[in-house]
Every structure is written in structure tokens, then in C-alpha cells.
Amino acid sequence: MTDIEQLKQKILDLAIKGKLVPQDPNDDPAYVLLEQIQKEKEQLVKEGKIKKSKDDSFIYKGSDNRYYEKTIRLQDALDYIQPGPFIVNSTNYDDSFDMPVLTAGKSFILGYTNETEGVYHVGNNPVIIFDDFTTSTHLVDFDFKVKSSAMKILKSKSNFDYDIHYLYYLLQTIKVNSDTHKRFWISDYQPLKVLMPPYWYQRKVSLLLDYVFEKFKLLQQEKKKITLIGENLKKKILAVYFGHSSDKSHYKSLKEIGEIVGGGTPRTDNKEFWNNGLIPWIGPADMGRFKEKYIVHITRKITEKGLNHSGAKLMPAGSVIMSSRAPIGYLGIATFPICTNQGCKSVVPNDMNDSEYIYYAIMSQIKNLQRNGNGTTFNEVSGKALGNVLIPWPSSEARVKIVNQVKTLFLMIDDLL
Numbered sequence: 001m002t003d004i005e006q007l008k009q010k011i012l013d014l015a016i017k018g019k020l021v022p023q024d025p026n027d028d029p030a031y032v033l034l035e036q037i038q039k040e041k042e043q044l045v046k047e048g049k050i051k052k053s054k055d056d057s058f059i060y061k062g063s064d065n066r067y068y069e070k071t072i073r074l075q076d077a078l079d080y081i082q083p084g085p086f087i088v089n090s091t092n093y094d095d096s097f098d099m100p101v102l103t104a105g106k107s108f109i110l111g112y113t114n115e116t117e118g119v120y121h122v123g124n125n126p127v128i129i130f131d132d133f134t135t136s137t138h139l140v141d142f143d144f145k146v147k148s149s150a151m152k153i154l155k156s157k158s159n160f161d162y163d164i165h166y167l168y169y170l171l172q173t174i175k176v177n178s179d180t181h182k183r184f185w186i187s188d189y190q191p192l193k194v195l196m197p198p199y200w201y202q203r204k205v206s207l208l209l210d211y212v213f214e215k216f217k218l219l220q221q222e223k224k225k226i227t228l229i230g231e232n233l234k235k236k237i238l239a240v241y242f243g244h245s246s247d248k249s250h251y252k253s254l255k256e257i258g259e260i261v262g263g264g265t266p267r268t269d270n271k272e273f274w275n276n277g278l279i280p281w282i283g284p285a286d287m288g289r290f291k292e293k294y295i296v297h298i299t300r301k302i303t304e305k306g307l308n309h310s311g312a313k314l315m316p317a318g319s320v321i322m323s324s325r326a327p328i329g330y331l332g333i334a335t336f337p338i339c340t341n342q343g344c345k346s347v348v349p350n351d352m353n354d355s356e357y358i359y360y361a362i363m364s365q366i367k368n369l370q371r372n373g374n375g376t377t378f379n380e381v382s383g384k385a386l387g388n389v390l391i392p393w394p395s396s397e398a399r400v401k402i403v404n405q406v407k408t409l410f411l412m413i414d415d416l417l
Contacts, residue, residue, distance in 0.1 A: 008216055009172075015205050016173050070197070075190040077162040078128075081153040083146045086120045088113050091147070102144045104131035104151045119143050120153065128154040128168050132183040135176060139168045152185045161199055165206035170194060230417045235364075237409050241402050242364035242392055250394060254362070255387030257354065258347040261319070262383050263340035264311020266302050273306030281312065283341040284323035287330035293359065295321070295332040302339070312339040318352035320359050321345075325380035328373050329366040333359055345386045357399045360406050361391035 088101045093111025099119060101110045120127075126141040130152045146153075156162045176188050197205075244251075254260065263283075266273035280298035287295075307314060314337055315321075321338070323330035324345040333355050340346060347362070349355055369389070373379030394402070 011212060012169055013173050015209050016170055071193050072196045074192050077157055077167060078154045079157050080185060083149055083151050083153055086118050086146050088115060088145045100144050101147055102129060103147050104129045104136050104138055108138055110147050119145055126164050130154055130185055132185050135184050137171050163202040163206050166202035169209050226417055230413045233413050234410055238364035241406060242361050251390045252393040254347050254389050258349040260383045260387040261313050261315055261346045261348055263342050263344050265341045266306035266310040273303055277301035277303040279307055280338045284326050284330055284343040287323050287332055290332055293333055295334050314339050315346055315348050318355040320347045320355055322362060326378055328370045328379060328381050331363055345383050356403045365389055
């Protein structure tokens with residue numbers, strides 16, 4: 001989660017807990033109100049008029065200037081609609097069509113269809129689409145169709161009691177363990193007890209969050225633009241130092257300056273290959289999470305038996321690893337002995353002092369490697385293709401100088417961003 005996403009989540013949590021909306025200075029302090037209500041509840045319990053409750057509640061001041069508390073279950077505020085009638089028949093999407101096809105996942109709008117039957121018409125009542133397996137949510141205020149049945153369409157049971165915007169933000173503060181592969185809405189979310197303020201307070205909170213998050217959206221858009229400028233500057237720097245020329249007398253192929261190594265995966269159904277493993281093992285999915293040049297931490301590890309019974313090969317620290325598919329181009333330098341799955345190709349330098357130079361040289365060729373990748377399921381770079389890549393190969397002193405200059409320039413760009 002990025003710094004901006006963490007800040008958004010913090011603001012969301014505070015708003016739902018009632019800590020961002022200004023309070024009436026004439027109100028008694030919260031602890032006084034709590035004591036007052038607690039005494040009244042205890043008296044009613046003694047008189048047998050109510051049962052003792054272990055649940056928290058939301059305390060608020062009503063229109064009659066009296067204080068109230070309210071706890072509900074999510075199923076009291078939200079109805080769910082099964083998406084079956086609204087599933088698109090064809091996935092031949094085209095941007096020239098009008099009807100959006102939605103998923104509750106990160107991509108949200110998958111494409112556009114020309115189908116006009118089986119459309120969910122929102123009208124003046126926005127809905128929430130809820131991914132039943134990941135618990136991801138989106139607020140939707142336009143007509144749509146959906147891709148699959150792995151979601152619920154949620155609507156407010158009463159537009160006078162429950163603000164759909166507030167409920168949308170409320171859902172994002174609920175934490176469940178979504179690693180378990182099951183449907184969550186009916187089993188975990190519907191019966192969940194939540195604090196529910198009066199409608200006017202819900203609107204106050206949701207309007208504040210709408211405003212704040214719109215500002216965050218603009219900030220993120222600007223940050224993306226600036227980041228893209230930085231990435232383009234880095235590409236130009238690499239082109240200056242590693243750009244190809246017609247004179248190939250000072251070029252070498254990667255297979256001449258190191259060993260090209262592939263990877264493999266031990267059978268996942270054999271516990272002896274994985275349990276208590278000590279050998280770091282990495283794939284493209286892991287590399288996609290790294291933001292730095294050096295690989296310093298790996299969570300997945302295999303045993304020596306797993307290494308010996310697979311295509312994986314243990315490589316020394318200083319090896320330059322590249323994801324060769326899904327996608328092509330994640331790069332990193334190992335800081336410890338490591339092996340990879342078949343989604344990576346690596347260069348083990350003949351001289352480990354050349355690791356950084358090779359790293360930057362390959363980085364300068366990523367676009368070409370992506371363009372020339374091939375495969376039926378997805379683009380992939382073969383070990384042979386990587387080994388045949390030509391890079392400038394000046395003297396060792398010049399290589400050190402180039403690395404130091406590139407690192408300095410990259411650091412200056414990062415500082416500006």
C-alpha cells in the first residue's frame with residue numbers, strides 16, 4: 001500500500017468513527033454522555049426492561065436534543081441482488097459501444113458492450129458492487145452489465161435512513177481475512193454488527209469523504225504524470241550510455257560476459273520440496289513487488305531436495321535476474337544465493353563486479369526484449385534470446401565510471417520526484 005493509500009485509509013477510519021466531523025461545543029464531553037447512558041442502561045437492565053448487551057453502539061443527539069445509540073447488522077441496511085440476470089453474453093468489447101461491463105476488482109470497467117438486454121438500471125439510486133471473494137468494492141451511479149457471478153450488487157434498503165455513499169465507505173473499513181477462498185457477503189458481512197449514526201450524520205461524513213478523496217485522486221494523477229516524466233528521463237539517460245551504434249567492435253553478447261540461467265518449480269504437492277526450505281526461490285510475481293535494484297528479502301523458499309528435483313538452479317549473490325514472462329522486464333540483483341522459477345532468466349556475471357553494469361545494460365534493452373518476445377499463451381523471452389543481446393563493453397574502468405554516473409543521475413531524478 002502506497003503512502004497516499006495509507007493516508008486515505010486513515011482518513012476513512014477516522015471519518016467513520018466520527019472524528020473528522022466538527023462537534024457542537026455546547027455538547028457535554030463524550031465521557032459524560034457515556035456515563036449517563038451507561039447508568040440509564042444499567043437501570044433498565046435491573047428493571048428487566050432490556051437485556052444486557054455486549055455490543056458497542058453509536059451515540060448521537062436526536063432532533064429532540066436527547067441522546068440515542070444505535071447498532072445494526074449490515075443486512076438491516078443493505079439488500080443484495082444476484083448478478084446473474086446482468087451478466088454479459090459476449091466478451092467482444094469495443095470502446096465504440098456504450099454499455100460498460102463491470103467487475104468489482106481493481107480494473108472496474110472491463111470494456112464496453114452493445115448489448116441492451118439484461119442491463120442493471122441505476123436510476124437515481126447508486127449501488128455498490130461487492131466482490132464476493134476478495135471483498136473489493138466500487139460505488140456505481142450509472143447503468144451497467146457485469147462479467148461474472150462472483151459479486152453481489154448492494155443497494156440501500158431505505159434512502160431515508162441509510163446513505164449509500166456512507167455505506168460504501170463503511171464497507172472499506174471492515175477487515176476480514178479474504179485469503180480463504182469462499183463467498184463472504186452472506187456468511188461474514190450480512191450478519192456483521194456495525195455502528196450506525198443518523199442519516200444527517202451519514203451524509204455529512206460521506207460528503208466530506210467525497211471531497212477529500214476527489215482531491216486525492218487529482219493528487220495521484222499529478223504524481224503519475226511526474227513519475228512518468230522521471231521514467232522517461234531515466235530511459236534517455238540509459239540510451240546515452242548504452243545506445244547501440246553501427247560500430248560493434250566494442251560490444252559483447254550477454255552470453256559472453258556471463259552464464260545465462262533459467263529456472264524451475266519443484267512439485268508443489270511434495271512437502272519435502274517446500275517445508276522448512278532454506279533456499280530463496282523467486283518468480284515474476286515476487287519481483288513485481290520490489291521497487292529497488294537489489295533483492296534483499298524473499299518469502300518463498302525451497303529445500304535442497306526440491307532444488308535437486310526441479311529445473312531451478314542455485315545462483316550466487318550478484319546474479320542479475322529478469323522476469324522473462326508475465327511480464328517481461330522486472331529486474332533485480334541478488335544479494336544472496338538464489339534460484340528462480342521458469343518465469344525468470346538470469347545472467348551470472350563472469351566477474352561479479354560487473355553486476356550493476358549488466359543490470360543497467362539489460363534495463364536499456366527491456367523495450368526491445370518485450371517487442372521481440374514470443375509465445376502462444378503470453379510473450380516470453382528465451383534464454384537464447386537473452387544471451388544474444390549485445391551491449392557496449394568498454395574497459396573495466398569505463399564500466400565503473402558509467403555505473404557511478406548513471407546511479408548519480410537516477411538518484412537526482414528520484415530526489416526530485
